[in-house]
Amino acid sequence: MSYTNYARYKSEDFVLSHSRHNPAQEHVFHHTTNEEYEFMYFYEVSSVYYIEDKEFPITKGCVVITPPGTPHNFIRTPNSIEDRFHTRINRNLFSSNILNHLPKDLFVINAHEDSMLVSLFKKVDYYCRNIDDESLLRPLLIHTVEEIVYNIILNHKKQNTAANYSINPVFSKVIAFIDDNIHKDITLDTIRKELFVSKSYLHHLFLQRLAKTPKKYILEKKLFLAQTDIRHGKLPTEVYSDYGFANYSTFYRCYKNLLHRTPSEDYKYCNSEKNK
Numbered sequence: 406m407s408y409t410n411y412a413r414y415k416s417e418d419f420v421l422s423h424s425r426h427n428p429a430q431e432h433v434f435h436h437t438t439n440e441e442y443e444f445m446y447f448y449e450v451s452s453v454y455y456i457e458d459k460e461f462p463i464t465k466g467c468v469v470i471t472p473p474g475t476p477h478n479f480i481r482t483p484n485s486i487e488d489r490f491h492t493r494i495n496r497n498l499f500s501s502n503i504l505n506h507l508p509k510d511l512f513v514i515n516a517h518e519d520s521m522l523v524s525l526f527k528k529v530d531y532y533c534r535n536i537d538d539e540s541l542l543r544p545l546l547i548h549t550v551e552e553i554v555y556n557i558i559l560n561h562k563k564q565n566t567a568a569n570y571s572i573n574p575v576f577s578k579v580i581a582f583i584d585d586n587i588h589k590d591i592t593l594d595t596i597r598k599e600l601f602v603s604k605s606y607l608h609h610l611f612l613q614r615l616a617k618t619p620k621k622y623i624l625e626k627k628l629f630l631a632q633t634d635i636r637h638g639k640l641p642t643e644v645y646s647d648y649g650f651a652n653y654s655t656f657y658r659c660y661k662n663l664l665h666r667t668p669s670e671d672y673k674y675c676n677s678e679k680n681k
Contacts, residue, residue: 412533414546418495421546423530425449425488439629439664440497442504443471444553446490446516446526451482454513455614458577459570461513467568468514468522468557470507474629478616490526492550499551506558513568514560522556525549575602576610583623587630590649591623628663631656632671641668 411423418441425448446468454461454469456477463469463479471477473496481487496504516522529549536542578600583591593604596619611619627648634644645656645668660668 412530414533414542416543419493419498419543419547421492421494421529421533421550423490423526423533425486427484427486439474439632440495441473441493442496443469443491443493444550444557445469445471445492446523448488448490450487450489451485452487453480454478455480456512458572458580459512460572460614461568461570463513466516466518466523468516468560470512470514470557472507472509474626474633476615476617476622476625478614490529494547494550498547499554500548501551503551503554503558507554508558508561511557511561513570514557515568516560520556520560522553522560525553525556573610573614575600575606576614579607579610579619583626587623587627588647588649590651593619624659625663628660631660631668632664635668635671636674638672641672644668 414421452463650656
């Protein structure tokens, strides 16, 4: 595999890179996070982007926006070159509330090569190559990514550049059923009986599209929603039963394994933010 790294910045709450490579594996990027937005711009690529039940063809010039806590996955065309800009950034780093203006259903747009949006991605490369002092580089990169978000919204509003997508009707019904019953104890048997779909086909759909089992998808969605509730001030000892967990100890263990922090730590975080 050939690999060229043009720009890179990494910290606990902000990761940014521009690289060109010919990856051996087809599946990439199927993590989720409840605090970070992910933005990607593709200078060159041939792949499919799955987010929940939506399927987007990704080609040169596409900008991909992944909101916090949203399962997603890329499947590249075998032996294709990928040249991409990628950033994951904690939403609390932005100085404005611009993220509130991103349409909730906006996941992919097509950017013109000579647009301001593309020039901002190129500016990131320039800054990373020419600024060695992190105390200068970090705020400048964060500001530039924030400006990228502004221009994503402008491109969407002024030029109607949203990309088309397709859905698998069965998978779409499964996702909708899970969303409608997220506060219950959802099992594969329940889904199978309600939607008349086999367990093996359910596993195939989730692994092919999101690179995870249905059980893991449901668990992660419950925990991310629970984290949001806790961070908005709801007591952890009340939240666990809201999402169908039989007892608090199971909820606590699953929460810590996925989010690498305890429910009480997130509750304390919520209170500390309110007291600032």
